[in-house]
Amino acid sequence: MIRTIALALALAVALPGVAQTPPKKVLKLAFTTATTSFDPVQISxxxxxxxxxxxxxALYQYDYLARPVKVKPLTAAGLPEVSADYxxxxxxxxxxxxxxxxxxFKGQKRExxxxxxxxxILRSADPANRAQIWTYIASLKLSGLAAKRQKHLDDKTxxxxxxxxxGLRTLDRYTLQIRLDEPNPRFLEVLAASDLLGAVAREVVEAYxxxxxxxxVGTGPFRxxxxxxxxxxxxxxxxxxxERLYDAEPAADDAEGQAILAKMRGKRLPIVDEVLVAIIEEDQPMWLSFLNGEVDGLLSRGNSVPGNFVVQGMPGGQVAPNLAKKGIVGKQTVxxxxxxxxxxxxxxxVGGYTPEKVALRRAIGLAMDIDREIRIIRRGQAIPAxxxxxxxxxxxxxxxKSEGGDYNPARANALLDLYGYLDKDGDGWRDLPDGSPLVLNRATQPEQINRQFDELFRKNMEDIGLRVTFETGQWPEQLKKARxxxxxxxxxxSSAAGTDGQSALFRLHGVQAGGQNLARFKLPAxxxxxxxMSVLxxxxxxxxxxxEAxxxxxxxxPYKPTVHRISTDMWYPWLIGYRRPLFWSEWWHLVDVDVAMREAAQR
Structure with missing residues (x-):
C-alpha cells in the first residue's frame, strides 16, 4: 500500500499535465545596521x-547596466520637457x-x-513632519515652496x-510642472531619487x-x-x-553588462518573490552567515564583506580557493x-570660527593616523580621502592633495601650543586657552569594529595631550542626536546618490544645517x-x-575626511544578474535566484 502511494505521488510529479507550484524565490541579504523608518520624508x-x-x-531611474550612467523613465511617459534656462x-x-x-483603498485600484x-514633495515642506529631507528640497529652490512653508510656520496653521x-503644479491628471528660482542643469537626477522622492498616496498618509x-505603500515592485x-x-x-520586463543598455564593449543582459532580458519584474534582510551588526556573525549560505551574498551598500574577513575571502584580490570551489564570485570596487x-x-x-577653534579641529585632524586605520582596522580596504x-x-x-589627508602629530602639537592649548593645571592633559578643562566627547556605537576605531582615536589624541571620553549608543539613536x-x-x-559631486557639499551648506549638514557649518562665503555652482x-x-570649495x-x-572605502562583494552562483550599482540602491527586483542550485548546494 505504501509503495502504491509513493508510486502515485512520483507519477503525479512527473506527469506533464499535473499543475505544480514553483518554489518561492527568496533573495536573502543582510544589513549591518537597523533601519529607522520607511517614510521617505523621515529618513536619511x-x-x-x-x-x-x-x-x-520616482519618475525616473538609473539604467542598471549602463556605464557611464544613464537616466531613463520609470513612471514617466518619457524624458522631461526642459526650458532653455533649465x-x-x-x-x-x-x-x-x-x-x-x-x-x-477599500478594494479599489488606486492609480x-x-x-x-x-x-x-509638499510633505517635505510641512513643518509638522519635521522632514529630514527638507533642507535638501529647500536647496533645490522650487518657486514658492519655501515661502509656503514659512507662512505656516508664522501662522501656526x-x-x-x-x-x-x-513651482509645483499639476497641469492635468498626468502632467507635472516644476519651476525653479534658479537654473539647475542636473535636476533630472533629482527626479530619479526613488528612495526619497518616490510617490506617496495622500489617503494612505492620512489614514496611518x-x-x-x-x-x-507605493507603486514599486515590492511591498x-x-x-x-x-x-x-x-x-x-x-x-x-x-507588467514591466527586464531591459537595459550596457555599452557594446561592456562584456560583463552584455552577459547579464543576455541572461535577463525579457524577464518580468520583480524576478524574485521575496527579499529577506537580516540585521547582523557584528562582523563575525555576518561572515559566518555567508559561509553557511544563510545569505546569498555580501553585497553593495550596507552589507559587503566585513574588512576583518576580506583576507579570508579574497586574498590578494582573488576569491579564496575553498570558496571558488563553491562557485562563489567576488569583486572589489573603490x-x-x-x-x-x-x-x-x-x-x-570644538565648534566656532575663530583662529584658536579652527586650530583645535585641524590639530585633531592632523593627529588622526588614517594610514594605520586603513592597514590595521580596515585591512587595506580603503584609500585616503x-x-x-x-x-x-x-x-x-x-x-x-590637502592637509585633510596628512598625519602629522608634530604639527598638531605645534598648532595647539601656538594657540594656547597648554597643560595649565599640571594634570598631564591640555586645557582650553582660558584654563578650563578640554575634554573631547566622541559618539560611538557598541559593535566591536567601532571599539577598534575608538581605541585608535583615543591613542592618537593622547599622543597630542588631548583627553577623550566616549558616548555609546545605537546608530539610529546617535543619528537623531546628531541631527x-x-x-x-x-x-x-556617506555615499553618492548621483554623478554630481556637489551633493557631497550639501554637508557644508548652511541652509542644510541639522539635515545633511550634521556639522552645522555656516559660512556665507x-x-x-x-x-x-548650482546654476552652472x-x-x-x-x-x-x-x-575652491x-x-x-x-x-x-568642520569635517575630517578619512577614507574612501573599498567594497568587497561576494555572492553565490545561484544569485544571477548582480552588478554593483554606482550611485543608487535599487536592484533587488533585477536579480534572479536559482532555488534548485541553492538547495542542492546546501544538502
Whole structure:
C-alpha cells in the first residue's frame, strides 16, 4: 500500500499535465545596521534608503547596466520637457500605474497621478513632519515652496496640501510642472531619487498618521510584508505591479553588462518573490552567515564583506580557493563614498570660527593616523580621502592633495601650543586657552569594529595631550542626536546618490544645517560659492569652484575626511544578474535566484 502511494505521488510529479507550484524565490541579504523608518520624508540613513526605492518609485531611474550612467523613465511617459534656462521641467506620468493594494483603498485600484508627486514633495515642506529631507528640497529652490512653508510656520496653521505653489503644479491628471528660482542643469537626477522622492498616496498618509513609517505603500515592485525592528525586514512581490520586463543598455564593449543582459532580458519584474534582510551588526556573525549560505551574498551598500574577513575571502584580490570551489564570485570596487569625522560647529569646545577653534579641529585632524586605520582596522580596504568629494563624481580629482589627508602629530602639537592649548593645571592633559578643562566627547556605537576605531582615536589624541571620553549608543539613536546638534564629534559614512559631486557639499551648506549638514557649518562665503555652482553647467568654471570649495573645507575643518572605502562583494552562483550599482540602491527586483542550485548546494 505504501509503495502504491509513493508510486502515485512520483507519477503525479512527473506527469506533464499535473499543475505544480514553483518554489518561492527568496533573495536573502543582510544589513549591518537597523533601519529607522520607511517614510521617505523621515529618513536619511543609508539602510532605510535602501529599502524605500524598492517600495516607492520616482519618475525616473538609473539604467542598471549602463556605464557611464544613464537616466531613463520609470513612471514617466518619457524624458522631461526642459526650458532653455533649465528652470522649467515638465513631466508626463504614464497612465495605468497603480499603487499596491492596501485596506485604505477599500478594494479599489488606486492609480498613480501627477498630483501624487506634488503631494510627496509638499510633505517635505510641512513643518509638522519635521522632514529630514527638507533642507535638501529647500536647496533645490522650487518657486514658492519655501515661502509656503514659512507662512505656516508664522501662522501656526495646518499645512495646506490643496493649494500648489508656483513651482509645483499639476497641469492635468498626468502632467507635472516644476519651476525653479534658479537654473539647475542636473535636476533630472533629482527626479530619479526613488528612495526619497518616490510617490506617496495622500489617503494612505492620512489614514496611518504617525504610524506611516511602518506602513509604506507605493507603486514599486515590492511591498513590506513584515518588519521586526533591529532584527529582520521582509519584502514580498507586489501582486499589483504593472507588467514591466527586464531591459537595459550596457555599452557594446561592456562584456560583463552584455552577459547579464543576455541572461535577463525579457524577464518580468520583480524576478524574485521575496527579499529577506537580516540585521547582523557584528562582523563575525555576518561572515559566518555567508559561509553557511544563510545569505546569498555580501553585497553593495550596507552589507559587503566585513574588512576583518576580506583576507579570508579574497586574498590578494582573488576569491579564496575553498570558496571558488563553491562557485562563489567576488569583486572589489573603490566606492563612490566617504568616511568622515564631523565636529559640531555649535559645540563650545570644538565648534566656532575663530583662529584658536579652527586650530583645535585641524590639530585633531592632523593627529588622526588614517594610514594605520586603513592597514590595521580596515585591512587595506580603503584609500585616503583628501576632500569631501567622492570618487566617480564631478569635482573629484585623484591628484588633489590637502592637509585633510596628512598625519602629522608634530604639527598638531605645534598648532595647539601656538594657540594656547597648554597643560595649565599640571594634570598631564591640555586645557582650553582660558584654563578650563578640554575634554573631547566622541559618539560611538557598541559593535566591536567601532571599539577598534575608538581605541585608535583615543591613542592618537593622547599622543597630542588631548583627553577623550566616549558616548555609546545605537546608530539610529546617535543619528537623531546628531541631527539635533547634541553630539560633539561623530564618525560616519556617506555615499553618492548621483554623478554630481556637489551633493557631497550639501554637508557644508548652511541652509542644510541639522539635515545633511550634521556639522552645522555656516559660512556665507561657502554658501555663495555653493549657490553659484548650482546654476552652472558642468565645465572648467564649475570645476574651479569645486577646487575652491575643497580648500574652504580643509581650512575650517568642520569635517575630517578619512577614507574612501573599498567594497568587497561576494555572492553565490545561484544569485544571477548582480552588478554593483554606482550611485543608487535599487536592484533587488533585477536579480534572479536559482532555488534548485541553492538547495542542492546546501544538502
Amino acid at each position: 540613513d543609508l539602510y532605510s534608503r535602501t529599502i524605500t526605492p524598492h517600495i516607492f518609485e 528652470r522649467t521641467w515638465t513631466v508626463r506620468v504614464k497612465p495605468g500605474i497603480h499603487f499596491a493594494d492596501d485596506p485604505v 498613480l497621478t501627477a498630483r501624487d508627486y506634488v503631494y510627496s 495646518p499645512f495646506d496640501y490643496d493649494s500648489e505653489p508656483e 498618521g504617525d504610524k506611516i513609517g511602518e506602513h509604506p 513590506l510584508k513584515s518588519w521586526r525592528r533591529g532584527s529582520q525586514i521582509v519584502l514580498e512581490r507586489n501582486p499589483d505591479y504593472r 566606492n563612490s563614498d566617504i568616511a568622515i569625522t564631523y565636529f559640531n560647529m555649535e559645540d563650545p569646545v 583628501q576632500s569631501n568629494i567622492v570618487p566617480g563624481t564631478t569635482g573629484y580629482d585623484p591628484d588633489f 539635533a546638534g547634541k553630539l560633539q564629534i561623530w564618525a560616519l559614512g 561657502f554658501d555663495a560659492l555653493f549657490d553659484r 553647467p558642468d565645465g572648467p568654471e564649475r570645476e574651479a569652484l569645486f577646487l 575643497k580648500k574652504i573645507a580643509v581650512a575650517y575643518m
